[in-house]
Amino acid sequence: MIGFLQQLHPVAQALLAGLFTWALTALGAAMVFITKEIDKKILDTMLGFAAGVMIAASYWSLLAPAIEMSEGQSVPVWFPPMVGFLLGGIFLGGIDKILPHLHLGFPIEEAEGIKTSFRRSTLLILSVTLHNIPEGLAVGVAFGAVAAGFSSATLPVAIALAIGIGIQNFPEGLVISLPLRGEGMSRFKSFWYGQLSGIVEPIASVIGAVAVIMVKPILPYALSFAAGAMIFVVVEELIPESQRGKNTDLATLGAMIGFTVMMVLDVAFSS
Numbered sequence: 001m002i003g004f005l006q007q008l009h010p011v012a013q014a015l016l017a018g019l020f021t022w023a024l025t026a027l028g029a030a031m032v033f034i035t036k037e038i039d040k041k042i043l044d045t046m047l048g049f050a051a052g053v054m055i056a057a058s059y060w061s062l063l064a065p066a067i068e069m070s071e072g073q074s075v076p077v078w079f080p081p082m083v084g085f086l087l088g089g090i091f092l093g094g095i096d097k098i099l100p101h102l103h104l105g106f107p108i109e110e111a112e113g114i115k116t117s118f119r120r121s122t123l124l125i126l127s128v129t130l131h132n133i134p135e136g137l138a139v140g141v142a143f144g145a146v147a148a149g150f151s152s153a154t155l156p157v158a159i160a161l162a163i164g165i166g167i168q169n170f171p172e173g174l175v176i177s178l179p180l181r182g183e184g185m186s187r188f189k190s191f192w193y194g195q196l197s198g199i200v201e202p203i204a205s206v207i208g209a210v211a212v213i214m215v216k217p218i219l220p221y222a223l224s225f226a227a228g229a230m231i232f233v234v235v236e237e238l239i240p241e242s243q244r245g246k247n248t249d250l251a252t253l254g255a256m257i258g259f260t261v262m263m264v265l266d267v268a269f270s271s
Contacts, residue, residue, distance in 0.1 A: 006155060013155075014143040014209035017162035018136055018202030024166040025132070025201070028173025029194030032181050038174065040245045046171030047242035048251035051234045052258025053168040054135075058234075060266040061142055061161040062227035065153050066220040069145075084221035088228025092134060096236065101127035103241055121183045121193070128176045128197040131237060134229030135165050136201035140208025141222045147213055160269035164262040169198060 008016070031038075063081055070080040100113040102123035111123050142161045145153035177194030181187060212222045242251035 010143050010147045010213060011206060011209045013146075013158070014140040014205040015202055017139045017143060017158070018205030020162055021135065021139060021166040021169050021201045021205075022195070022198040024169040025173040025198030026191075026195035028170040028175075029177035029191045031174050032177040032187050032190045032194065036178070036181050038178055041247050041250055043171075043175060044242045044245045044247040044251045045254035047175065047238055048254030049258035049261075050168035050171055051238040051242060052255035052260070053164050053262045054230045054234050054238070054258075055255070056259040056262035056266070057138065057161055057164050058227040058230045060263060061157060061164075062138060062223045062230075065145065065157070066223035066227070069148070069153070069220040069223070080220035081224040084224025085228035085231075087221075088134070088225035088230075089232040090228075091225070092130075092229045092232040092236075095130060095133070096232075099126055099130055101130055103127055103237055106244075121180050121185060124176060124179055124183075125193050125197050127237070128172055129200055131172070131233040132169075132198050132200045133204050134226055134233055135169070136204025137208040138226035138230060139165055139201070140205035140210075141212055141219075141226050143205070144209035144212035145219055145223060148216055148219055153219075154270065156269040157266060160265040164265050165201075167261065168258060169201075173198065 063085070066081045066084065067077060070077045073080070096112060098113055100111060100116045100123055102108060102111040102120060108120045108123070113126075139158070139162050142153070142158040143155075146155050146158055173194050176197055177190045180190040180193055185193070208222065208226065212219045239251075239255075242254070245251075
């Protein structure tokens with residue numbers, strides 16, 4: 001697989017990786033054809049798992065390479081990661097304030113963003129779509145960084161990130177399609193809208209890769225930006241949602257397992 005990807009342009013690599021993560025979202029959404037509901041304990045564990053993967057990916061696949069790339073620049077080593085990380089959080093925070101959406105398990109009265117007359121199902125879809133944006137950006141930036149030639153930005157590391165994001169996308173597809181089914185949608189519509197929430201990932205992947213290839217000096221900022229955006233999603237959405245059902249021990253265990261899986265992937269692929 002690595003040999004095949006090495007023959008492709010980094011933007012094409014990012015597109016394929018984005019399509020892979022989208023496919024895992026669709027696979028999770030397809031579970032609606034098998035079952036109509038999932039045990040709340042399993043759901044909270046899955047959400048915790050997704051949070052753990054994103055936290056680990058934010059450091060090993062994004063922040064650590066950004067810090068290395070910042071060495072030897074005219075600014076302090078900590079400056080690009082700090083600025084990029086904070087801007088990523090601010091950017092997602094801005095979208096969070098504007099885009100109408102509803103967190104899983106919350107009553108429609110607690111919908112966030114601009115007030116609209118959107119149905120509950122639409123708000124749920126928009127919520128998952130929101131967290132897929134930074135995931136797609138992270139994958140795209142990681143593959144675009146390979147072209148810069150830094151030792152910490154390698155194709156295996158970018159592949160490990162895509163695999164990790166893809167794995168945690170499976171429960172994300174599941175946690176959107178099953179609630180839609182519970183809202184009264186048909187199985188096919190629940191699957192369709194569940195997988196559609198992941199369509200932003202290949203789009204964001206291509207945008208991220210193109211941006212860092214065209215403007216290489218922004219690379220450490222871009223990597224940190226993606227990390228900050230992902231951490232915002234984890235703290236703002238995934239962790240609160242996983243803890244809301246009072247299954248705190250299971251959600252925490254899921255987060256630790258997710259963190260470990262992503263850490264192992266990154267270290268194994270980079271060695």
